[in-house]
Amino acid sequence: MTSPGTASISLNGGQRWRAFWVCVSVAALTILDLSKVNVALPSIEKALGAGSTQLQIVVSGYVLMFGLALVPFGRLGDQRSRKALFLVGLSLFLVTSVVCALAPTIEVLIAARLVQGLAAGIQMPQVLGTIQQIFVGKERGRAFGLFGATIGVATAIGPTFGGLMIAVGGVQDGWRWIFWINVPLCALVIAGVLGLLPRTRRSTPGRLQLDPVGLVLLAFTIVTLMWPFLFTTGAPTDDPRRWWSLVLFVVFVTAFTWWERRYAASGRSPLVPFSLFSISSFRNGTLVVTTYFTAIPAMFLLTTLFLQIGIGTEPVFAGMVSIGFAVASAITAWFGGSLVARLGRPLVVGGLIVVLVSVVALAIVAYTVPAGVVEYAMAGVMVLAGAGAGFVVAPNQTLTLAEIPTREGGLAGSVGQLGQRVGTAVGTAIGLSLFYSTVYREKDGGGDALAVFHDAYAYGMVAVGVFLGIALLIGVIDLGARRRAAQD
Numbered sequence: 001m002t003s004p005g006t007a008s009i010s011l012n013g014g015q016r017w018r019a020f021w022v023c024v025s026v027a028a029l030t031i032l033d034l035s036k037v038n039v040a041l042p043s044i045e046k047a048l049g050a051g052s053t054q055l056q057i058v059v060s061g062y063v064l065m066f067g068l069a070l071v072p073f074g075r076l077g078d079q080r081s082r083k084a085l086f087l088v089g090l091s092l093f094l095v096t097s098v099v100c101a102l103a104p105t106i107e108v109l110i111a112a113r114l115v116q117g118l119a120a121g122i123q124m125p126q127v128l129g130t131i132q133q134i135f136v137g138k139e140r141g142r143a144f145g146l147f148g149a150t151i152g153v154a155t156a157i158g159p160t161f162g163g164l165m166i167a168v169g170g171v172q173d174g175w176r177w178i179f180w181i182n183v184p185l186c187a188l189v190i191a192g193v194l195g196l197l198p199r200t201r202r203s204t205p206g207r208l209q210l211d212p213v214g215l216v217l218l219a220f221t222i223v224t225l226m227w228p229f230l231f232t233t234g235a236p237t238d239d240p241r242r243w244w245s246l247v248l249f250v251v252f253v254t255a256f257t258w259w260e261r262r263y264a265a266s267g268r269s270p271l272v273p274f275s276l277f278s279i280s281s282f283r284n285g286t287l288v289v290t291t292y293f294t295a296i297p298a299m300f301l302l303t304t305l306f307l308q309i310g311i312g313t314e315p316v317f318a319g320m321v322s323i324g325f326a327v328a329s330a331i332t333a334w335f336g337g338s339l340v341a342r343l344g345r346p347l348v349v350g351g352l353i354v355v356l357v358s359v360v361a362l363a364i365v366a367y368t369v370p371a372g373v374v375e376y377a378m379a380g381v382m383v384l385a386g387a388g389a390g391f392v393v394a395p396n397q398t399l400t401l402a403e404i405p406t407r408e409g410g411l412a413g414s415v416g417q418l419g420q421r422v423g424t425a426v427g428t429a430i431g432l433s434l435f436y437s438t439v440y441r442e443k444d445g446g447g448d449a450l451a452v453f454h455d456a457y458a459y460g461m462v463a464v465g466v467f468l469g470i471a472l473l474i475g476v477i478d479l480g481a482r483r484r485a486a487q488d
Helices: 013-035 038-048 052-079 082-102 106-134 137-180 182-196 212-230 240-265 274-278 280-311 315-320 323-343 345-368 374-389 393-401 406-444 449-487
Strands: none
Touching (some): 013 052, 013 082, 013 137, 013 182, 013 280, 038 052, 038 280, 052 082, 052 212, 052 406, 082 106, 082 137, 082 182, 106 137, 106 406, 137 182, 137 280, 137 323, 137 393, 212 240, 212 406, 274 280, 274 406, 280 315, 280 393, 280 406, 280 449, 315 374, 323 374, 345 393
């Protein structure tokens, strides 16, 4: 068995870091498209006459296809050329961005976004698999620190970037600029892959093993789990029958688990080796990041909605509130990547506490600070939240993959990314549902408009706080287990 810290092909320091920066560029491009499109939905609605359900699919369809592609292409990257998959995913992402920018109807835009999500799911597993493979020890911690900083910046700055594109392109067609900007960015990253990314692995000889039955069962498992959450908006028109898909989820996840264990017992390579979850660092780290990402995207979305709809802040300025989060998380993620080898899980637990305190502070600020000043107060709290967040994502990624063999790095990273995508869908659905259901209920009761949005934001942030509390609890449990193991 390949040890966790052994790369398949030896690279010198310059080659490793060139490969790393190419990977980081791919990750930033992929994550940026998750958040920057949100601010364009009102413009898309006006330009294409889209309904609320169609607008939801523009966002959620990308997330769904992203999630569906992660595990199979993570497995494929572990067995074949990651560089080739980078090129396939980036080329497809570029083409679909052009189709999105030119879309004459909402149906064409939806179809292009679905394929764009697939392209994102092809790329992301190769990023984590490559980093896991080419770095070891403290250098791996630093690499994941920089990777976490990049993810933090891309996630937080997406709304600002999208708002800026709308401001440049105008209300009618500014949303198209959000997709056009992907074209030169993709071209630059493709050039980097071709010119700077060395071959980081040799293809595994023999037949490709992808477990087709497991692949189908996993796809149905993901779709039936995410479906009701992807179509939850909090509006009275939400169809309650969507929740019946969770019954099918239980059926498919049971069938998938049975099949994968049977497949592994036959001596073949399952799509998801459940032996990975017997490694406590991987299992607990994956649970931490899943619950964390159930909270954080919802926090950004709720804050933007409160400022835009409740206070009347322009989209570009509402998005700029999160810039402090991006900068602070980038700085602390760098330090976190260097400190994690020495401090370990306590670093993640401390970061989660800071983020949780910040969420409570955001709700208090929304209630107590008057309009015109509240944006600046929230921006200040976001700096604190970002400082804590930088000690969560990157160090947790390092701890999660520390004991994973490099030959399974792409697959293991894909499982974590899948948890993030499912968490994002669930968290934003619950946050939106609480926000809009409060708005509809209290507006019908004739309440003061600003007070209504105060309450809506507070209820949504309660869900954010609960999920962060769960992540913190898992982190504390993992910390206790590690200390007991060290004493034995």
